[in-house]
Amino acid sequence: MISILAVDDECSMRDFLSILLTKEGYKVTTAPDAETALNKLDSTDYDLLITDNRMPGMSGLELLAAVKEQRPELPVIMITAFTSPDDAVLAMKNGAFDYISKPFNVDEIKSVIASATRNTNQKTPTDNLSEAFPNIIGTSKEMLRVFDLVKRVAPTPANVLIYGESGTGKELVAQAIHNHSKVATNSFIPITCSAIPEELMESELFGHVKGSFTGAINDKKGLFEEAEGGTAFLDEIGELTPIIQTKLLRVLQEREIKPVGSHRIKQIDVRFIAATNRILEEEISAGRFREDLFYRLAVVPIRLPSLRERKSDVPLLVDYFLKKYSALLGKEVREISSYALQILMNYDFPGNVRELENIIERGVALEGSNIILPENLTLPQNQGTQKHETESSNNKTGFTTITSEEELLDIGLEQVLARIEKQLIRHALVETNNSKMKAAELLKISFRSLRYKVKKYSIDDPSAQ
Ligand SMILES: Nc1ncnc2c1ncn2[C@@H]1O[C@H](COP(=O)(O)OP(=O)(O)OP(=O)(O)O)[C@@H](O)[C@H]1O
Numbered sequence: 471m472i473s474i475l476a477v478d479d480e481c482s483m484r485d486f487l488s489i490l491l492t493k494e495g496y497k498v499t500t501a502p503d504a505e506t507a508l509n510k511l512d513s514t515d516y517d518l519l520i521t522d523n524r525m526p527g528m529s530g531l532e533l534l535a536a537v538k539e540q541r542p543e544l545p546v547i548m549i550t551a552f553t554s555p556d557d558a559v560l561a562m563k564n565g566a567f568d569y570i571s572k573p574f575n576v577d578e579i580k581s582v583i584a585s586a587t588r589n590t591n592q593k594t595p596t597d598n599l600s601e602a603f604p605n606i607i608g609t610s611k612e613m614l615r616v617f618d619l620v621k622r623v624a625p626t627p628a629n630v631l632i633y634g635e636s637g638t639g640k641e642l643v644a645q646a647i648h649n650h651s652k653v654a655t656n657s658f659i660p661i662t663c664s665a666i667p668e669e670l671m672e673s674e675l676f677g678h679v680k681g682s683f684t685g686a687i688n689d690k691k692g693l694f695e696e697a698e699g700g701t702a703f704l705d706e707i708g709e710l711t712p713i714i715q716t717k718l719l720r721v722l723q724e725r726e727i728k729p730v731g732s733h734r735i736k737q738i739d740v741r742f743i744a745a746t747n748r749i750l751e752e753e754i755s756a757g758r759f760r761e762d763l764f765y766r767l768a769v770v771p772i773r774l775p776s777l778r779e780r781k782s783d784v785p786l787l788v789d790y791f792l793k794k795y796s797a798l799l800g801k802e803v804r805e806i807s808s809y810a811l812q813i814l815m816n817y818d819f820p821g822n823v824r825e826l827e828n829i830i831e832r833g834v835a836l837e838g839s840n841i842i843l844p845e846n847l848t849l850p851q852n853q854g855t856q857k858h859e860t861e862s863s864n865n866k867t868g869f870t871t872i873t874s875e876e877e878l879l880d881i882g883l884e885q886v887l888a889r890i891e892k893q894l895i896r897h898a899l900v901e902t903n904n905s906k907m908k909a910a911e912l913l914k915i916s917f918r919s920l921r922y923k924v925k926k927y928s929i930d931d932p933s934a935q
Pocket residue numbers: 605606607608634635636637638639640641642643746747823824827
């Protein structure tokens with residue numbers, strides 16, 4: 471039997487929860503304040519904690535913090551007043567599983583509790599988290615945190631702001647939130663804010679009526695109406711002009727739209743997910759983004775880590791993209807040499823996962839054998855080898871002799887060295903604008919030797935692969 475601890479300072483509320491949940495088949499214990507709750511939590515193994523926020527003494531949020539320290543796996547549902555949405559934001563930010571607002575909707579309580587306790591019965595949280603998102607690759611703690619947040623916020627109607635550098639997977643995550651939401655079967659409408667010219671924005675978002683402006687030959691539904699009952703994904707939200715920001719704020723506040731040229735106001739029921747690669751707090755300070763709009767959008771903010779911050783996920787991502795592009799391009803490139811992987815592990819990925827994906831796609835396309843070798847990696851000049859450089863003082867090129875045994879056995883030492891040599895020469899020539907003299911200097915070999923090698927490796931166009 472699933473056991474729930476319900477904490478509320480109001481006796482009537484405790485009774486209400488107790489009766490309702492007992493009827494639903496849960497074992498319910500109540501506590502009148504947070505301190506009592508903590509004592510009970512010490513001695514009994516509950517599956518779920520439901521707590522009011524505003525209570526005399528320790529608040530629900532403080533209780534949540536204490537529980538997250540002691541029993542981080544225990545799901546906590548916060549009861550907040552409908553009139554204080556900020557409490558809900560704080561609760562979600564601080565790791566609550568979900569929140570329910572007073573006055574209660576009994577069905578909502580039941581479904582939130584059902585999903586919170588379903589979670590407690592799952593196997594290991596880690597397995598589940600990455601399994602739940604098969605197309606978002608990552609098992610680093612940074613990504614598990616993202617998965618956890620996505621999973622908890624998806625079934626709620628809260629607006630979500632996803633932010634992070636370009637190529638970190640913001641669109642993937644937005645889609646995942648929709649797919650795990652209660653409106654997953656309704657539409658998911660992506661709207662790239664930067665792609666719509668300002669003068670068309672209003673009509674694109676809110677629709678227009680026939681004749682409202684030149685070119686409005688028919689009534690047209692706006693994108694928000696298309697998203698009715700589902701999710702609107704506002705991508706690149708940082709690019710919205712001030713006028714549209716103001717109009718959007720109104721939509722979020724009033725949950726209604728007015729098509730251009732129409733006097734009729736239409737109610738809409740849409741969940742908003744926004745994304746940006748800008749730091750919106752900075753945009754707010756600079757007066758370019760409305761603070762009130764930010765808070766409406768970022769009820770739950772999700773930050774996506776850069777690939778640099780989660781290098782441990784690189785091998786998994788490489789495998790995933792190797793499979794993907796081998797299948798797409800009808801090739802059999804199944805592996806990456808350990809040396810090539812090492813180069814990637816030392817690379818910074820300013821373009822994040824998108825850049826890694828492109829590198830592997832090109833590698834697969836260019837490779838004739840079944841293994842990706844360093845020379846198939848098209849990284850910007852000298853990148854990925856920098857770390858070696860500092861680590862191995864005896865080798866200024868940055869290419870150390872770490873070549874795995876398998877790789878040697880696979881293609882032989884001669885060939886490995888030749889490939890490295892060829893790649894270095896190509897890099898040097900690109901760097902020096904194809905001046906053999908300067909390239910030789912850079913490589914610390916004689917001009918003649920360089921000329922010989924260029925011929926030997928037939929490097930006609932050093933920037934070509
Ligand atoms: N964790 C991941 N696992 C697998 N593929 C990923 C992951 N993250 C990103 N990708 C892939 O990388 C590419 C870029 O991702 P996406 O378009 O979601 O990035 P973005 O954050 O929206 O970037 P931008 O700010 O430039 O729009 C996509 O092809 C996506 O499928």
